[in-house]
Amino acid sequence: MKILIADDHPSILLAFKAMLNSGLKNQTVEFSECLSCKETFLAVENKLLEHKAFDLALLDYSMPTYAEQEMSNGGDLCMHIKSKMPNCKVFIITSVIDNVSLFDIIQNTKPDGIALKSDITNENFSFAIEAVLNDKKYRSETVTKKLDEIWETDLFVQPYNRKILYYISQGYRIKEMSAELCISEGAINKRIAKIKVALNVSEYSSILREAKKRGFV
Numbered sequence: 001m002k003i004l005i006a007d008d009h010p011s012i013l014l015a016f017k018a019m020l021n022s023g024l025k026n027q028t029v030e031f032s033e034c035l036s037c038k039e040t041f042l043a044v045e046n047k048l049l050e051h052k053a054f055d056l057a058l059l060d061y062s063m064p065t066y067a068e069q070e071m072s073n074g075g076d077l078c079m080h081i082k083s084k085m086p087n088c089k090v091f092i093i094t095s096v097i098d099n100v101s102l103f104d105i106i107q108n109t110k111p112d113g114i115a116l117k118s119d120i121t122n123e124n125f126s127f128a129i130e131a132v133l134n135d136k137k138y139r140s141e142t143v144t145k146k147l148d149e150i151w152e153t154d155l156f157v158q159p160y161n162r163k164i165l166y167y168i169s170q171g172y173r174i175k176e177m178s179a180e181l182c183i184s185e186g187a188i189n190k191r192i193a194k195i196k197v198a199l200n201v202s203e204y205s206s207i208l209r210e211a212k213k214r215g216f217v
Contacts, residue, residue: 001027006034007060016058023126038066040077053085061094075109089132093117099146099216100162115140155198164191168208169217
């Protein structure tokens with residue numbers, strides 16, 4: 001089995017390698033280890049040049065970027081690997097904890113498995129890897145909880161509303177949001193009104209506080 005592991009912290013990379021060796025002790029495993037998006041991208045390209053493919057890719061979501069190939073994070077790498085190696089199972093490990101960002105990662109990159117680093121133990125990691133290798137989707141406990149929370153607030157399932165909430169958290173004005181999203185200021189204001197109702201607040205200034213309280217940003 002050919003496994004790609006990518007994490008910009010060598011100690012974490014070695015820990016995942018040890019857990020994989022333990023969980024797959026009955027198999028012959030060949031590891032490729034990477035510390036950045038660039039190293040990971042090149043490892044995939046080199047494997048393709050050999051007319052081979054990885055069976056499993058374990059990717060940290062936040063790593064040094066590779067601007068030349070527009071690889072900004074593990075999500076971009078996940079989509080690249082899936083396009084080049086469709087049979088490779090991709091598992092994303094992340095420290096991202098807000099509901100909206102996790103939802104976006106899953107919706108946009110569609111990994112076979114995703115887990116918060118804080119959720120991982122030797123026991124559940126072995127179960128998670130076995131699940132994805134057997135064509136099952138895996139979401140760690142906290143990821144599942146946060147996805148349930150965002151589905152309960154249907155408004156944030158819509159991409160525009162998630163982006164508006166993100167822009168509010170970054171201090172954007174209505175005019176700036178309109179330019180970024182290519183929709184009218186009136187449409188932005190209508191969506192913000194619905195966001196206030198969903199969060200049960202009456203003031204624009206209260207949106208961010210309540211969204212943070214509920215874990216949406």
